[in-house]
Amino acid sequence: MHRKTETPALSEPLSLRQRLIFALLTPLIAILALSSFFDYRLAQKTANQAHDQSLADTVFDLEGHIRRKNSSLPIDLTEEAEAMLRSSTPDMIYFAVINAAGVIVAGDADLPRQPLSKSEKIEFWDGKYRGKAVRIASHYLEAGAQVFQVLVMETTEKRKQASKRILAAMILPNLAVVLATLLAVVLGVRKGLLPLQKVEEDIAARSASDLHEIELAGTPAEIRPMLRRLNELFSLLRESVAIQQRFIADAAHQLRTPLAGLQTQLDLATVEGAFASNQQRHQLIDEATTRIGHLLTQLLAYARTETSSPGKVQFEPVALERLVENSASVFLDAALAKNIDLGFEILPAETSGLPWMIQEALSNLIDNAIRYTPTNGVITVRSGKFGKQAFIEVEDSGPGIPPEHLADVFKRFYRIPGSPGNGCGLGLAIVHEIAELHGAKVELSTPENGGLCVRLLFS
Amino acid sequence: MRILIVEDDLLMAQGLKQGLQQLGYTVDVAGSAEEAGVCVQGESFDIALIDLALPKADGLHFIRHLRASGSHLPALILTASDSMDDTVRGLDAGADDYMTKPYRLPEVAARIRALIRRSHALADACLRHDALALDTRTRTASLNGVALELTNREWAILEMLLMASPAVVSKDKLVQALAGWEKDITPNAIEVHVSRLRQKLAPGAIAIRTIRGIGYRIDAPQN
Numbered sequence: 001m002h003r004k005t006e007t008p009a010l011s012e013p014l015s016l017r018q019r020l021i022f023a024l025l026t027p028l029i030a031i032l033a034l035s036s037f038f039d040y041r042l043a044q045k046t047a048n049q050a051h052d053q054s055l056a057d058t059v060f061d062l063e064g065h066i067r068r069k070n071s072s073l074p075i076d077l078t079e080e081a082e083a084m085l086r087s088s089t090p091d092m093i094y095f096a097v098i099n100a101a102g103v104i105v106a107g108d109a110d111l112p113r114q115p116l117s118k119s120e121k122i123e124f125w126d127g128k129y130r131g132k133a134v135r136i137a138s139h140y141l142e143a144g145a146q147v148f149q150v151l152v153m154e155t156t157e158k159r160k161q162a163s164k165r166i167l168a169a170m171i172l173p174n175l176a177v178v179l180a181t182l183l184a185v186v187l188g189v190r191k192g193l194l195p196l197q198k199v200e201e202d203i204a205a206r207s208a209s210d211l212h213e214i215e216l217a218g219t220p221a222e223i224r225p226m227l228r229r230l231n232e233l234f235s236l237l238r239e240s241v242a243i244q245q246r247f248i249a250d251a252a253h254q255l256r257t258p259l260a261g262l263q264t265q266l267d268l269a270t271v272e273g274a275f276a277s278n279q280q281r282h283q284l285i286d287e288a289t290t291r292i293g294h295l296l297t298q299l300l301a302y303a304r305t306e307t308s309s310p311g312k313v314q315f316e317p318v319a320l321e322r323l324v325e326n327s328a329s330v331f332l333d334a335a336l337a338k339n340i341d342l343g344f345e346i347l348p349a350e351t352s353g354l355p356w357m358i359q360e361a362l363s364n365l366i367d368n369a370i371r372y373t374p375t376n377g378v379i380t381v382r383s384g385k386f387g388k389q390a391f392i393e394v395e396d397s398g399p400g401i402p403p404e405h406l407a408d409v410f411k412r413f414y415r416i417p418g419s420p421g422n423g424c425g426l427g428l429a430i431v432h433e434i435a436e437l438h439g440a441k442v443e444l445s446t447p448e449n450g451g452l453c454v455r456l457l458f459s
Numbered sequence: 460m461r462i463l464i465v466e467d468d469l470l471m472a473q474g475l476k477q478g479l480q481q482l483g484y485t486v487d488v489a490g491s492a493e494e495a496g497v498c499v500q501g502e503s504f505d506i507a508l509i510d511l512a513l514p515k516a517d518g519l520h521f522i523r524h525l526r527a528s529g530s531h532l533p534a535l536i537l538t539a540s541d542s543m544d545d546t547v548r549g550l551d552a553g554a555d556d557y558m559t560k561p562y563r564l565p566e567v568a569a570r571i572r573a574l575i576r577r578s579h580a581l582a583d584a585c586l587r588h589d590a591l592a593l594d595t596r597t598r599t600a601s602l603n604g605v606a607l608e609l610t611n612r613e614w615a616i617l618e619m620l621l622m623a624s625p626a627v628v629s630k631d632k633l634v635q636a637l638a639g640w641e642k643d644i645t646p647n648a649i650e651v652h653v654s655r656l657r658q659k660l661a662p663g664a665i666a667i668r669t670i671r672g673i674g675y676r677i678d679a680p681q682n
Contacts, residue, residue: 253539253540254539256539256559256560256561257468257471257539257560258468258470258471259560259561260471260474260539260560260561260562261468261470261471261474262470262561263561263562263563263564264471264474264475264478264563264564265470265474267474267478267563267564267565268474268477268478268481268564271478271481289561292561293561296561297559300540325627325629325673328627328670328673329625329626329627329676332625332627332668332670332676333625341671342670342671343670343671343672344670344671344672344673345672346672346673380671380672
């Protein structure tokens with residue numbers, strides 16, 4: 001608001017809704033105003049004609065009197081007749097009968113003269129008399145041998161009142177029509193623009209990695225070309241994300257074969273006694289190659305979870321307890337090698353998702369636990385439900401995560417400084433990525449006896 | 460024992476060959492699926508180690524060809540890709556097991572031993588595990604060459620554990636498998652049978668390991 005008043009040049013352009021409302025309302029109101037004006041004119045004309053007719057009746061009444069008196073001039077009207085002629089409350093009626101010589105033979109002497117046409121019809125004008133607006137009726141009359149001009153004037157009080165009534169009777173409904181139209185236009189525009197809002201919500205609800213196409217069905221034809229362009233853009237983005245991820249996957253993939261060759265040669269050299277004089281050197285090389293291998297595996301896993309997210313993924317029912325059970329065989333030997341007691345507490349837990357991805361997340365959690373739990377430790381893997389929410393969790397008796405590092409552990413390649421083992425800092429990042437894709441939460445907590453518990457809570 | 464390695468990467472193939480030769484195997488290397496096809500026609504092998512990414516026809520193609528020709532030669536896939544799709548396709552094509560690169564020689568040797576053992580067990584209907592032997596045709600068991608008396612339930616449990624070794628067998632699976640003999644066998648009853656089995660197997664140094672919360676497993680054989 002402030003910005004608008006301070007720098008009008010930068011004011012926002014009109015919204016589509018405002019444009020539509022302005023574009024519809026301006027002609028609508030103009031049309032209403034014009035039609036009101038012409039209606040009013042027509043109604044007034046009709047009312048005037050009725051009043052003119054009654055004025056004409058007065059003229060004829062007067063002429064009736066003149067004919068009866070015939071040539072006895074000057075014409076004298078009885079008081080009754082005059083009262084009758086003049087009575088037209090709330091208006092005043094004035095009249096004059098003028099003979100051929102231009103002398104007023106009856107009526108109000110100061111009546112302004114009017115031109116006379118010898119028409120059969122009564123003629124009407126608007127005029128002024130004694131400072132008041134009047135309607136003037138003039139008629140050419142032949143009575144016996146004489147000709148007269150009969151003038152009758154009426155003040156316009158009745159007409160004014162009628163005009164006011166007509167105006168009031170017309171303005172109220174017209175105003176109502178204007179208001180109803182206004183409402184209809186505003187509501188109609190809002191309703192008409194509803195599909196736009198839906199599209200907007202669809203796009204706003206996306207996460208950064210969600211690049212699936214906007215569903216065109218049900219969208220208005222007018223915005224479809226724009227949506228198609230957007231979808232094209234989405235698909236271009238998807239492609240470029242996929243190309244990047246594929247590059248990572250390919251690179252990791254391509255590195256694996258020579259690494260396997262290197263490790264085999266290392267094993268052979270060891271058997272042949274190449275490191276007989278320096279066992280520690282062998283151990284360091286061995287650790288380094290193992291670490292590279294782990295990193296490549298994690299990179300591939302990360303690339304796979306990332307590439308799975310852009311499109312819309314098809315979730316299926318997943319029995320988490322099965323995944324937990326499967327991981328027992330996979331990790332038992334690694335745990336035994338460190339004399340770690342790897343145990344399970346398995347309760348049924350059904351959710352929906354991508355089984356291989358959840359398995360990947362679980363594997364990373366168990367792998368991490370085995371890596372960071374010291375020899376003779378305890379690791380327990382659980383599945384179950386909290387109310388309606390299925391979960392899997394891995395609890396270990398390792399060193400845990402110091403509070404100051406909690407915020408960073410989900411970042412790629414983040415390793416807690418000084419932590420043991422040959423991890424690469426991708427494990428929790430992968431778990432986090434997979435959780436996000438499933439709308440699940442990753443919760444870190446410290447068990448009663450220390451260590452770390454990582455829980456994947458599905459919604 | 461004779462091993463066929465189907466691998467186009469020379470460093471990889473030579474390393475594996477030398478390593479396996481040191482373990483006492485006879486090793487032949489084929490650089491392509493076509494070459495491997497020729498090898499298996501003329502010679503007899505105990506196992507084939509197959510890389511999936513080969514020039515021209517890939518490893519899957521070779522495995523399908525092998526199975527189509529009626530061969531039961533154990534096939535171990537060595538792949539640089541660990542995507543679920545690839546492994547499933549490999550197993551569907553008729554491979555017996557797969558390993559993901561990078562792998563270590565001792566692991567490969569262990570898998571080779573397990574596969575050869577399994578194929579021999581299928582061939583002579585005899586499950587062998589170090590000092591233990593289960594003849595599934597005569598339903599007789601022996602430990603250190605001495606006959607071993609087993610009840611029906613103990614036999615069923617031991618057979619399942621040996622077939623699965625070194626994978627873990629859940630108590631639920633054992634309960635299901637034993638329901639044929641005894642309607643309402645409980646997990647507790649399984650524990651009783653397992654503990655009796657442990658006593659009987661003790662002289663052969665064969666351990667049935669308890670996996671807390673899941674079930675049991677017999678470790679991979681020593682040799």
